[in-house]
Amino acid sequence: MSRLQAGRRHSVRFTLNGKPCAGETEPRTLLTDFLRHQIGVTGTHVGCEHGVCGACTVDIDGRPARACLTLAVQIDGSVVRTVESLAPAADRLGILQAAFRRNHALQCGFCTAGILMSLDGFLRENPRPDEAAIRDLLTGHLCRCTGYTPIVRAALEAAAEMRGDLSREKSDA
Amino acid sequence: MKPAAFDYVRAEHLDEALDVLGREGGDARIIAGGQSLMPMLNMRLAKPRTLIDIMRLGELARIERKAGTVTIGAGVRQASLLAWPELGQSLRLAALALPWTGHVQTRTRGTVCGSIAHADPSAELPLVLRALGGEVHLRSARRRRRVAAKDFFSGMMATTRADEELIEAVSFPADQGRCAFREVARRHGDFAIVACAAVAIPDGVRLAVGGVADMPTARDFPRLEASALDDALNAFAYELDARDDVHATARYRRDLVRMIGRDLVREVLQ
Numbered sequence: 001m002s003r004l005q006a007g008r009r010h011s012v013r014f015t016l017n018g019k020p021c022a023g024e025t026e027p028r029t030l031l032t033d034f035l036r037h038q039i040g041v042t043g044t045h046v047g048c049e050h051g052v053c054g055a056c057t058v059d060i061d062g063r064p065a066r067a068c069l070t071l072a073v074q075i076d077g078s079v080v081r082t083v084e085s086l087a088p089a090a091d092r093l094g095i096l097q098a099a100f101r102r103n104h105a106l107q108c109g110f111c112t113a114g115i116l117m118s119l120d121g122f123l124r125e126n127p128r129p130d131e132a133a134i135r136d137l138l139t140g141h142l143c144r145c146t147g148y149t150p151i152v153r154a155a156l157e158a159a160a161e162m163r164g165d166l167s168r169e170k171s172d173a
Numbered sequence: 174m175k176p177a178a179f180d181y182v183r184a185e186h187l188d189e190a191l192d193v194l195g196r197e198g199g200d201a202r203i204i205a206g207g208q209s210l211m212p213m214l215n216m217r218l219a220k221p222r223t224l225i226d227i228m229r230l231g232e233l234a235r236i237e238r239k240a241g242t243v244t245i246g247a248g249v250r251q252a253s254l255l256a257w258p259e260l261g262q263s264l265r266l267a268a269l270a271l272p273w274t275g276h277v278q279t280r281t282r283g284t285v286c287g288s289i290a291h292a293d294p295s296a297e298l299p300l301v302l303r304a305l306g307g308e309v310h311l312r313s314a315r316r317r318r319r320v321a322a323k324d325f326f327s328g329m330m331a332t333t334r335a336d337e338e339l340i341e342a343v344s345f346p347a348d349q350g351r352c353a354f355r356e357v358a359r360r361h362g363d364f365a366i367v368a369c370a371a372v373a374i375p376d377g378v379r380l381a382v383g384g385v386a387d388m389p390t391a392r393d394f395p396r397l398e399a400s401a402l403d404d405a406l407n408a409f410a411y412e413l414d415a416r417d418d419v420h421a422t423a424r425y426r427r428d429l430v431r432m433i434g435r436d437l438v439r440e441v442l443q
Contacts, residue, residue, distance in 0.1 A: 001189040003181070004182075027178070027179055027181035028179060030176075050174070051208060051212055065279075066278055069279070070211070070282070071181070071224075073181050074228070139360055139361040140275075140278040
């Protein structure tokens with residue numbers, strides 16, 4: 001048994017986007033704040049802080065989860081992936097991200113990091129999703145700009161491209 | 174909206190968790206998946222001095238079917254129950270209700286027992302436990318006891334669990350008959366405005382309702398003629414003492430109880 005005292009900082013070791021990572025934090029610190037303020041990866045956004053809006057969704061041990069409903073000390077030993085893991089290189093977009101861009105699946109972009117992380121895990125496990133399945137997944141996210149339609153379109157297009165069903169002209173879009 | 178400070182205890186054995194809980198009682202809270210407790214901490218509606226994390230206790234992460242009973246340990250996440258291959262056969266009502274419990278992104282961490290411990294009156298899992306007549310297995314350093322669902326929930330987010338007790342598991346009678354579930358919410362996965370579960374009983378149907386009274390409430394209905402059933406459902410809807418709130422009026426809630434109730438009773442008796 002270990003007891004991590006309030007008000008003191010404790011070491012947390014985990015795997016972040018494929019690399020070993022460590023930081024120090026108080027027990028009360030949320031994973032969102034730990035990632036943004038201690039580790040310095042700011043792609044994960046902080047929205048409602050009670051699990052409703054989905055902006056903070058990250059992948060913990062292979063499953064999408066709310067970073068705002070997770071304590072940083074709870075992820076000691078876990079494998080965490082954030083939106084920073086999606087781009088293959090600093091100046092390139094991943095398939096899902098590119099589909100979002102082509103389809104105007106974001107406007108202000110506040111909700112986007114969370115939605116991308118939910119969809120990324122979902123499309124790995126469900127390579128042939130129908131629209132209903134994607135809309136069901138999206139009930140866990142709030143987007144006030146798009147009306148969701150372009151997000152659904154982007155997700156279906158990305159799924160097709162990941163399967164190799166979509167031949168698209170090379171473009172800068 | 175950040176939690177107040179607390180000590181965080183990572184238990185490696187159940188005895189350790191029980192020991193800390195026994196000594197600190199009401200100042201300590203158990204955290205499992207955290208999907209109900211963390212919002213309470215973030216909004217500072219709960220300010221425990223100590224959090225005891227039980228998710229490293231492998232012994233609690235089991236689903237067992239034995240002699241007509243399904244027992245679900247305190248470490249079983251909602252997503253794990255939903256993925257349990259026997260769910261559809263053994264616990265069909267839970268299979269119907271679980272997709273309405275939060276969202277994919279919260280079921281991955283939230284536990285079955287955690288939702289029942291939280292006892293939100295509009296939550297689905299307490300409703301399923303009440304409808305099926307399940308039991309809550311409580312344990313403290315001194316004793317173990319089982320409490321029937323109808324005696325466990327005692328009010329709005331209130332239960333008869335003592336401060337030094339934790340929920341070790343919940344058990345459900347394995348499904349034997351027909352059942353049905355329906356819910357109305359603003360958004361799929363949000364808290365229910367009204368949720369209803371119906372199960373066949375020897376002489377009729379048990380209808381359980383969540384989201385209206387301050388705890389899930391069940392009533393057994395014998396087989397009735399259409400108009401007598403409508404009268405009985407209307408009486409039940411009024412007895413639930415619905416209140417107006419920001420989500421819906423009391424009248425709308427009664428309407429949903431009458432309409433969904435009638436549909437589910439018919440569905441189960443077909």
